[in-house]
Ligand SMILES: [Zn+2]
């Protein structure tokens with residue numbers, strides 16, 4: 001923000017309009033400011049407002065409260081040349097704040113998160129052919145002038161490259177006046193996607209769904225659609241038809257993806273359909289790229305934006321369609337700062353913008369499934385795989401029986417004989433296999449066999465995970481690391497530390513022992529393996545440079561490997577018993593997604609799930625391919641327990657570095673919970689991570705019937721307890737996990 005001088009208010013200014021200005025800070029609400037003389041500003045107009053001894057970018061939010069006398073008000077200066085925030089975005093910010101119980105300024109901060117986007121645009125200097133002829137001509141100079149003869153403006157290096165001369169040659173021509181400077185805008189405009197660039201060929205299922213979505217986009221009214229298609233059914237091609245229609249209607253489109261890692265592949269698919277890549281928005285962009293994207297969205301130049309959850313708060317002036325792909329993904333839930341669920345808020349934004357929203361998934365969240373089957377959303381199903389591909393066959397391996405016999409010399413710990421047989425066949429046939437284990441590193445726990453000492457993080461209630469290749473123990477919660485010790489810190493003995501349980505690295509080690517000739521890589525979204533390493537492994541697998549990919553959930557979704565015919569799930573029971581109401585749903589979704597990687601082209605796929613609970617409902621549903629049966633059963637459980645979406649939940653997490661103070665406030669809050677009809681309060685209890693990054697954490701859980709105004713209940717409750725500055729109380733409405 002450039003500093004501005006506050007003009008001294010002239011007496012007549014005191015009669016001028018006073019407005020409420022919302023600042024992007026976690027304050028209670030809008031503050032009253034005066035506008036300069038003769039100035040009027042509507043809701044959403046951006047202003048520079050003095051706060052203490054600094055200037056803050058804020059937005060005019062509404063009428064003034066009037067509690068402070070006009071003569072004591074400071075002046076908010078409208079930002080010259082900057083467009084306003086669209087009024088519907090302001091409404092959306094208010095709605096999200098009210099629903100999540102965050103101060104509206106904290107939500108506004110998410111909408112203004114592009115430093116410098118409101119500054120006047122910088123200009124670039126470039127050069128064009130001038131009228132002067134240089135006194136001395138050389139072959140290089142002649143070439144440069146010939147290239148410049150096309151009239152395009154180029155930078156010194158740009159022209160040097162195009163003419164294949166050194167920059168010194170170009171600078172000589174500038175000095176001689178043969179090239180003259182001109183100004184270019186700071187950013188190139190985004191090329192517009194072409195709705196009819198490459199029409200797709202759709203199968204019958206796809207065509208029916210695409211028609212429904214096109215009609216919705218054409219209608220330009222709020223409507224919600226669940227695009228529910230089996231893995232490999234071509235959901236993207238279908239919703240691209242709605243995107244095309246929105247573009248024809250001159251509307252902007254927002255496509256939300258759960259992870260940046262998935263955007264790379266997506267951008268190319270988009271370009272194949274629409275001729276150009278869409279505008280990207282996520283945390284990996286540089287400040288400059290963010291600034292370019294933000295401005296283009298605000299000015300309506302960016303027609304289609306693909307982004308992570310934060311793109312929900314971009315200032316689209318003409319939003320006409322919102323799409324949430326992989327809508328069941330937990331990554332849509334923002335867990336720090338202002339807590340919100342981007343999928344749910346996407347539906348809200350579409351309602352406020354009065355435009356359609358499409359939720360797409362092969363394994364919808366139970367919430368969306370219930371909304372679709374009860375008729376609140378239209379339910380568009382794609383039950384066939386695209387092209388000739390068939391759904392893979394899923395078989396269970398009962399680990400209680402399928403073990404190597406005790407006498408076998410080379411005994412496997414993680415890869416059972418039937419899984420190894422299947423791997424043998426696939427490798428002999430020259431096809432590809434994937435081994436999946438949702439656990440990073442080598443071993444989740446290191447234990448001293450002499451004294452029983454377990455290595456835990458000093459800052460978190462979590463075990464340190466061994467990473468063998470990097471020879472380190474690491475905390476996956478806070479990133480704490482230490483070199484792999486050789487001696488036990490408790491009993492000082494050497495050679496007594498043993499790894500317990502498998503991580504992907506350990507499975508890879510065993511795989512390599514059994515299949516020494518096979519080419520394999522590990523793909524793990526890891527703090528110790530960077531995203532580049534993971535992407536390289538996935539690319540190598542796609543190009544068939546390796547035979548087997550051994551990975552965590554990073555390999556589970558979005559990828560298309562035509563030669564992959566076998567998926568082995570090393571431990572299908574993982575994550576099924578953590579006592580959280582969504583554990584079954586999540587296990588099913590993850591394993592179903594992983595299974596969906598197999599057999600996506602001509603060759604049929606086989607999925608082997610290693611389990612100790614073959615009778616479990618999740619395993620049975622996966623083996624039978626009975627997805628809807630699983631959802632119906634899960635719906636029954638939730639309905640009986642009055643759990644979401646049949647009841648409402650909200651969590652309070654009390655945290656801080658002073659453990660006593662945290663537990664004290666948690667107890668006081670627990671006792672203060674008002675009695676209300678159809679509301680139950682559970683706790684306080686230590687959170688799943690009772691210690692996280694050095695902070696003690698306690699939880700309270702509110703369970704309420706669906707008709708209860710949970711926000712009003714929480715507000716009334718929180719007013720009753722004074723919380724000291726050393727303790728933080730975080731509200732999580734509709735929690736999706738219980739960490
Ligand atoms: Zn830690």
Ligand SMILES: [Zn+2]
Nearest residue numbers: 448451488491
């Ligand atoms: Zn020991």
